[in-house]
Each structure stands twice: as structure tokens, then as C-alpha cells.
Amino acid sequence: MIVNKSDIASDNQKSLQDHQDKFDFLSNSLAKSEINVDDLVNKLADFQVAIPSWALGAGGTRFGRFSYGGEPGTLEQKMDDVGVIHSLTQTAGAISLHIPWDIPTDYEAIKQKAAQHDLNFDAVNSNTFQDQKDAKESYRNGSLSNTSDAAREQAVQHNIDVIEIGEKLGSKSLTVWLADGINFPGQGNFQSALQHTEDSLKKIYNSMPEDWSLFIEYKPYEPNFYSTVIQDWGTSFMLANACGDRAYTLVDLGHHLPNTNIEQIVATLMLKGKLGGFHFNDSKYGDDDLTVGSIKPYALFLIFNELVQGMQHNPQNPYPAWMIDASHNIKDPLEDLIQSLEAIQEAYAKAMLIDQNKLMEAQAANDVTLCQEIIQSAYRTDVRPILEKARLERGGALSPIKAYRNLKVRETLIKERGLHSVASGL
16 A cells, blocks of 8 residues: 555645644744754655564564554565555654565565655664574574584574675664563573673674664663573673674663663763664553553653764764664554654654753752753643644645544555455564
8 A cells, every 4th residue: 555645745735734834833933042943844744664574563462463444474574564654654764674574576676665655774673582484493492602613603694694695685783682581580690691792793793784783772671581681781782892883782772670860871871882773662661662652751752862872972972773673562553653653753853842951050059949840841842833844844744643634544444455464574
């Protein structure tokens, strides 16, 4: 399915005057504070978030999975779905593939489809957290950290194969997340597992092209609950430093223990030039993989405050790779992703409203009250008209969710693919 710009424009007409009135009011208000609204609109229009290929179908838990109908069964269909999201939001200009779930059979055709939808290929993702068909070695006891030389070599080679696939598509980075760990005290040796992981990551890093980056993800628990080998940002940071200048830590919002100060982690990594990527989601208890901004929107805003400040003041840190990493267990996956993109853009826009110079002056003067006023004043601003303007100028929808439903996207996908189609890679 392809959403035509003419259909989007027609749908926009219903709300165009209302949008213009709200935008003019907000624009005039912000101008009094010497905020360049046009600059905000341009930055929001340029801000692109990758959609992972595995997030386009219904998610699930170990208790069950309930399909939503019209799910994409092939890589081509997944790209079509990302194209729909990008057409409506103008914010999803990249797709991130997970291998071996999404190995192209015709690379040229896949690149042509990407061009058709105005998509780039973001980081490619390896999978050593489950055994693959016909694999000689098992990852039951770990992959890059396994006590078996053969299992570690197989896991390293898989990552090298993923890099080669990414090269053919124009990707420039590899994300590694490990499920490696143990469930019981004494089950494994902490130091040996960490050393094996470091040695394996170095082999992968040294196999990358010179213009590639390695993103090392971390997680405190699950599927192992006593210890995870790369359990926190510090371990990821240490491993990235061991690998080299083009290895970075990747922050996933759900991969922290409750009440962890994620914004401080972000600030520290950017200061050290080691924040490579960011996975967006939300959670109440742990790695819940919920819609971005649905539970803790203020925390997301505070994180973006550090990201904005870091992008302005930390040239030693590369521009981060942005991606959504969520699971859509009871919502239409495309609607969920659209809502997440809106929340991300909203947090980014509000963070850009913060007068960083005034904030730093208040911090230097230890004026705690003023610091809070500066931050919360930005957070309380309704920036949705600016988001609408950014989408409108690129041919997107004023209200992506309304347009999605008005254009009957899900109904069309069900007609094309059937009610019982199941997305691959879940």
C-alpha cells in the first residue's frame, strides 16, 4: 500500500485553518521570547527516527500473541508499512533490519523499494539470542561470552555476515545486543564471560569497514535474571573503549532498573563522546516496550534536554542514531509507532525551547527555583502546532493518526494480506 500525497493533502484541508490559527498564536508567543520558530520547524522536519523491521507486526509475551490482521509477512511488505508511516509523519525516514529475520533475496530490488519510499537503511542488528535453523552450535549457554570456542566463533561470524549484508544496503553501523548471562550463582565465571565478550567484540569491530560504527547495547536482566554480561552502561562504555574510536554505547530507555537517572547517563556518554545510538520506548516496571511517552513523558523530556545540550556542546560525540524499539501487544502496530514518533518529536521540540544559556547561568548561581522554572516553562508549552507545521511543509499529515484512520490504512492492509497474516521475526 502507498499513501498518496494528494490523499494526505485532501485530508489536511479539514483541519488546515484550525492548525494555522493555533500555529500563529504559538509562533507569536514564542517570538516574544526571541525563539526562532522557523528554526524549530526546520530542525523537527530534519529529525528522522528509524523504524525496526521487527516492530511492524503484533508483539506478544510468553503467554500469547494476538495478531491484528494485515501484518507484513515479507521484508518488502515491512518496508511498505514504514513507507506508510513516513508518508504520514515525515519522521520515519529509515528502517533498521534484524538479521537473519530480514535477509534480502534481491538487494537491488530492496534498494529500489527503499528509494520509492524515501527510506535509508539504519543500523543492522545481529541475532545471537536464539538458535537458528541448521546452526552447528547452540547459544543456550551464551554467544559472544560462551565457554565454547566454536560457539563464540559462530556468533562472531554471524555478526560479520550481518555487516556484509548491511554494506550491500548502504548501512553504516552494527548494533549488538546480547542475551548472554546466567540465572544462578556459581553457574558461570563473571570475569571469563566478560573477557570472552570483549575479545569477540574486538574481532567484530576489526571486521567492520573503516566508515562503520559499532553500537553496544546493554540490559540489566532478561532472559537471564542473576547476571547479564553487558548489564549496564558502564560495562558497555568499557567494552566500547576497548574496541576503539568507532565503538559506542547504545541506550535503550527500557534497559534500566526502576528509577535509574537515564538523563545523567546520556549526559555522561555525550561528554565522553561515546553515545552512539538511542532506542525509544516507555515502561512502568522494566523492559515493558510500551508506546514512547505513554507512561513517563516528563522523563523523556528531561532526557531530550541533555540530548539537545549535548548536540550543541559536545562536538566530540557523533550525531546519535535514533530508533524506536517497542512491542505492540494490543494496539495496531502502525498506530503505536505513529504515536511514538509524535511523542519523540514533542519532547525534542520542548527541549529546544529551553534557554540553555539562562539555565546555565541559573545553575552557576545555584538558583534552584529558577532552574526549575526555566525547564518546566518549556515542558508546559503545547508544541503540537509546530510539529504539525513541520509535517505539513514536507507533505505529511497534520494529524497522522486521524489521517491513518480516515484513509482506512489497516482495512486496506487486511484486504491485501488477509486477516491472519503473521509478521516474520517475532
